[in-house]
Amino acid sequence: xxxxxxxxxxxxxxxxxxxxxxxxxxxRNIPIDAISLPSKVIIPFTFYGCKECKPIVKEGDEVCTGxxxxxxxxxxxxxxxxxxxxxxxxxxxFPHPIFKKSxxxxxxxxxxxxxxxxxxxxxxxxxxxxEILNIIKEAGVVGLGGAGFPTHAKLRIQNKKQVDAFLIxxxxxxxxxxxxxxxxxxxxxxxxxxxxxxxxxLEAKKAYIAVADNKKELIEHLxxxxxxxxxxxxxxxxxxxxxxxxxxxxxxxxGRIIPKGKLPCDxxxxxxxxxxxFAVFEAVCCKKPFYExxxxxxxxxxxxxxxxxxxxxxxxxxxxxxxxxxxxxKLRVVFGxxxxxxTQDNLDMPITKETSAVIFMPFNKNDELNESSCIRCGACxxxxxxxxxxxxxxxxxxxxxxxxxEAYNISECMLCGACAYVCPVNIPLAARMALGKKxxxxxxxxxxxxxxx
Amino acid sequence: MAVDxxxxxxxxxxxxxxxxxxMLFVILALLxxxxxxxxxxxxxxxxxxxTCVISCVVFEYLIRKIRHKDIAVxxxxxxxxxxxxxxxxxxxxPLGAAVIGCLAAVFLGKEVFGGIGSNIFxxxxxxxxxxxxxxxxxxxxxxxxxxxxxxxxATPLGLMKFQNVATDIQSLFWGNISGSLGETSAAALLLGGxxxxxxxxxxxxxxxxxxxxxxxxxxxxxxxxPANYAGPLFEILAGGLMIGALFMxxxxxxxxxxxxxxxxxxxxxxxxxMVIRYWGGLPEGVMYAILFMNALRPLIDRFTRPVCFGx
Numbered sequence: 001x002x003x004x005x006x007x008x009x010x011x012x013x014x015x016x017x018x019x020x021x022x023x024x025x026x027x028r029n030i031p032i033d034a035i036s037l038p039s040k041v042i043i044p045f046t047f048y049g050c051k052e053c054k055p056i057v058k059e060g061d062e063v064c065t066g067x068x069x070x071x072x073x074x075x076x077x078x079x080x081x082x083x084x085x086x087x088x089x090x091x092x093x094f095p096h097p098i099f100k101k102s103x104x105x106x107x108x109x110x111x112x113x114x115x116x117x118x119x120x121x122x123x124x125x126x127x128x129x130x131e132i133l134n135i136i137k138e139a140g141v142v143g144l145g146g147a148g149f150p151t152h153a154k155l156r157i158q159n160k161k162q163v164d165a166f167l168i169x170x171x172x173x174x175x176x177x178x179x180x181x182x183x184x185x186x187x188x189x190x191x192x193x194x195x196x197x198x199x200x201x202l203e204a205k206k207a208y209i210a211v212a213d214n215k216k217e218l219i220e221h222l223x224x225x226x227x228x229x230x231x232x233x234x235x236x237x238x239x240x241x242x243x244x245x246x247x248x249x250x251x252x253x254x255g256r257i258i259p260k261g262k263l264p265c266d267x268x269x270x271x272x273x274x275x276x277x278f279a280v281f282e283a284v285c286c287k288k289p290f291y292e293x294x295x296x297x298x299x300x301x302x303x304x305x306x307x308x309x310x311x312x313x314x315x316x317x318x319x320x321x322x323x324x325x326x327x328x329x330k331l332r333v334v335f336g337x338x339x340x341x342x343t344q345d346n347l348d349m350p351i352t353k354e355t356s357a358v359i360f361m362p363f364n365k366n367d368e369l370n371e372s373s374c375i376r377c378g379a380c381x382x383x384x385x386x387x388x389x390x391x392x393x394x395x396x397x398x399x400x401x402x403x404x405x406e407a408y409n410i411s412e413c414m415l416c417g418a419c420a421y422v423c424p425v426n427i428p429l430a431a432r433m434a435l436g437k438k439x440x441x442x443x444x445x446x447x448x449x450x451x452x453x
Numbered sequence: 454m455a456v457d458x459x460x461x462x463x464x465x466x467x468x469x470x471x472x473x474x475x476m477l478f479v480i481l482a483l484l485x486x487x488x489x490x491x492x493x494x495x496x497x498x499x500x501x502x503x504t505c506v507i508s509c510v511v512f513e514y515l516i517r518k519i520r521h522k523d524i525a526v527x528x529x530x531x532x533x534x535x536x537x538x539x540x541x542x543x544x545x546x547p548l549g550a551a552v553i554g555c556l557a558a559v560f561l562g563k564e565v566f567g568g569i570g571s572n573i574f575x576x577x578x579x580x581x582x583x584x585x586x587x588x589x590x591x592x593x594x595x596x597x598x599x600x601x602x603x604x605x606x607a608t609p610l611g612l613m614k615f616q617n618v619a620t621d622i623q624s625l626f627w628g629n630i631s632g633s634l635g636e637t638s639a640a641a642l643l644l645g646g647x648x649x650x651x652x653x654x655x656x657x658x659x660x661x662x663x664x665x666x667x668x669x670x671x672x673x674x675x676x677x678x679p680a681n682y683a684g685p686l687f688e689i690l691a692g693g694l695m696i697g698a699l700f701m702x703x704x705x706x707x708x709x710x711x712x713x714x715x716x717x718x719x720x721x722x723x724x725x726x727m728v729i730r731y732w733g734g735l736p737e738g739v740m741y742a743i744l745f746m747n748a749l750r751p752l753i754d755r756f757t758r759p760v761c762f763g764x
Contacts (some may be wrong), residue, residue, distance in 0.1 A: 015762075018468070020466070021466075099664075109697065175466065197764075245760055247763065251762075257762070257763050258763050259763045259764070260761060260762070260763045260764040262763070276570045294606075299649070326456060329455065329456050329457060330456075330457040330459065331456070331457070331458065331619045332458070332459045332460075332461065332465055333458055334463075334465055338463075338464060338466045339463060339464040339465075339466070340463050340464070341463060341465070342463070343458070343459065343460045343461055343462075343463075343465070344458065344460075345458040345460050346458075347456075347458075361465055361466075363457075363459045369467060372472070372525070372528075373521070373567075373568065373569070373571065374570050374572045375472055375569055375570040375705055375706050376570060376705055376706050376707075376710060377475070377705035377706075378633050378656070378705060378709075378711075379470070381711060381759070382656075382712075385762065386761055386762040386763050387759040387760060387761045387764075388759075388761055389710070389711075389758065389759070391710060408758075409761040409764060412762065412763075412764070417463050417464035420463075420464055420467075421464050421466065421467060421468050422468050422470055423470070424470040424471045424472050424474070424475055425471070425472055426467070426471075428462050428463060430462065430463055431462035431463070434462075444526030
């Protein structure tokens with residue numbers, strides 16, 4: 001094979017955004033560790049934008065690790081598996097980190113962790129595109145960057161459109177989180193196979209790995225390990241938040257601008273998180289259903305920050321216990337990053353497929369931010385990566401004039417929180433935008449209903 | 454151990470930026486001009502600056518109290534208004550009149566609209582404009598620097614406009630000229646402006662477009678008729694241009710929030726300043742130029758809405 005030097009384009013970036021203290025030192029050099037088998041897990045049956053799945057098991061059933069619990073009811077949905085072996089104690093409503101409450105199953109472990117699927121190697125080269133897509137669906141792989149959109153559905157939409165570039169998102173622009181970086185360093189050969197599998201599915205010629213310039217060690221690692229792959233290019237982007245957001249990423253990495261309201265596939269690109277690629281590899285080559293994922297457990301309030309391989313459904317309490325307990329008794333527990341994550345107040349909260357990190361942040365008196373009136377400094381406008389006017393939208397949302405919101409393109413806001421981060425008068429801009437987006441969607445629904453009659 | 458898990462909305466980290474911090478930087482950036490004014494106008498500068506700062510703070514406190522609003526004095530914006538107010542008044546200005554000016558600045562300039570953030574006009578300039586119309590003689594009585602001779606002299610802009618006498622550039626740059634307290638030394642103001650730009654307290658667009666516009670206009674007139682029109686260096690160093698472009702026009706509350714809007718705002722300020730200087734009845738036009746552009750600010754913001762990503 002020809003060894004060619006990979007072309008590394010230095011420090012591309014996007015407009016707006018903020019430079020955040022990245023705090024990744026807490027876990028950056030800690031190898032991935034597997035959590036001890038939990039005594040019970042809570043497995044939610046709800047996913048991104050789809051209806052709750054119908055379980056095919058019932059209370060009292062014995063299940064094995066990797067056994068199917070739910071079959072999908074619609075196209076944009078996936079199979080859901082048990083993450084431990086044991087007995088289903090209850091099927092009902094449980095806490096959920098994103099939807100607050102969700103239908104799900106409580107499984108009590110028998111401590112054996114007996115496998116309920118036929119593992120073993122499989123050669124992906126002989127599989128057809130359709131076969132691979134079905135494997136991904138049956139394995140329950142979803143987007144692991146945080147959104148949790150079913151991967152097979154994302155790959156299938158492309159059929160009508162021409163995709164020529166597959167972009168692997170290794171930016172990890174949220175502070176604290178190091179899962180993707182660790183995984184790429186420790187399991188790169190598997191990820192490479194995953195990339196090749198997905199290139200075949202997408203019928204794309206080239207894969208691009210986008211990485212931020214604050215990960216020096218990782219960049220070196222990637223360069224060494226991809227030197228024989230001509231179809232892979234490494235793109236180094238500037239460390240800046242929110243570089244990992246799809247639109248900013250595609251623009252900075254490939255110079256393609258995704259039009260308003262469109263998706264990456266409209267400009268011939270599919271973007272996947274690196275852990276998703278790894279999950280695809282495991283599903284296709286190891287015949288392993290997706291029942292465990294790597295998360296970063298970190299923050300100043302946890303005794304031993306770690307990069308952890310956890311079973312889906314592991315409760316927060318088990319994670320805390322495994323990481324040595326808490327340092328403070330007043331804190332914020334964030335599922336996801338400190339910019340876009342969600343705070344949790346229940347120690348029974350399960351880790352779900354969407355959880356990329358659990359951050360334990362000490363909460364002091366001066367962390368309480370008091371909102372005062374806008375001084376029109378324009379800092380939010382300067383940092384908005386989407387070119388919006390957060391201060392104007394805030395005014396409209398506060399006065400509840402929902403009709404005016406659309407003109408300000410609020411639907412383009414992805415709630416990255418850069419505006420709230422820089423606001424000198426502590427207006428919770430991200431929360432307000434979320435409120436505005438929700439109100440606008442509800443209003444549209446009502447309108448649709450009226451028009452329907 | 455009972456743990457207290459706090460629920461709040463994202464993001465959970467903050468830059469630490471605050472109005473108070475911004476104002477602290479502005480005060481820091483104003484210090485060179487304050488020291489220059491004390492050097493050139495001696496004790497009268499100290500009296501005037503302290504009177505203005507104290508009265509602005511007290512007025513803001515009282516007005517907020519009467520209106521049963523949160524006391525926002527600790528954000529230091531009243532201190533900034535006070536310093537700016539003093540720096541744009543002539544030395545030896547009667548302190549009683551200065552207090553009235555400060556009341557106008559805080560009440561008419563700011564609190565009448567609902568406090569900081571809601572005001573349309575720069576408060577210090579409102580105060581100054583108020584004094585200009587109530588005490589027209591006092592606000593145009595000038596003194597020589599250092600000696601503070603009671604002999605009234607015209608400012609360089611006045612000399613140029615009415616007597617066609619040019620002041621040398623060096624005196625203009627360092628501030629050894631008659632004029633308002635803090636506007637005479639361009640050097641001190643530039644130093645302050647550099648501090649503001651370096652710490653990203655202000656955007657470069659307004660001062661740059663403002664000053665460049667003034668340079669372009671004065672240069673073209675100077676080239677055509679050098680006998681009657683001073684050169685660009687004179688125009689940017691004389692009068693209130695530096696303090697206006699760096700500290701007044703850049704007031705976040707009363708200037709546009711969009712990048713394009715800021716450029717238009719600066720160009721507009723420069724244009725109006727020169728129109729007043731050349732053809733108006735007054736020797737100086739910075740104040741009215743900025744106040745006029747303040748009034749246009751909502752319109753400018755409206756017509757320069759940025760195009761959203763991919764839109």
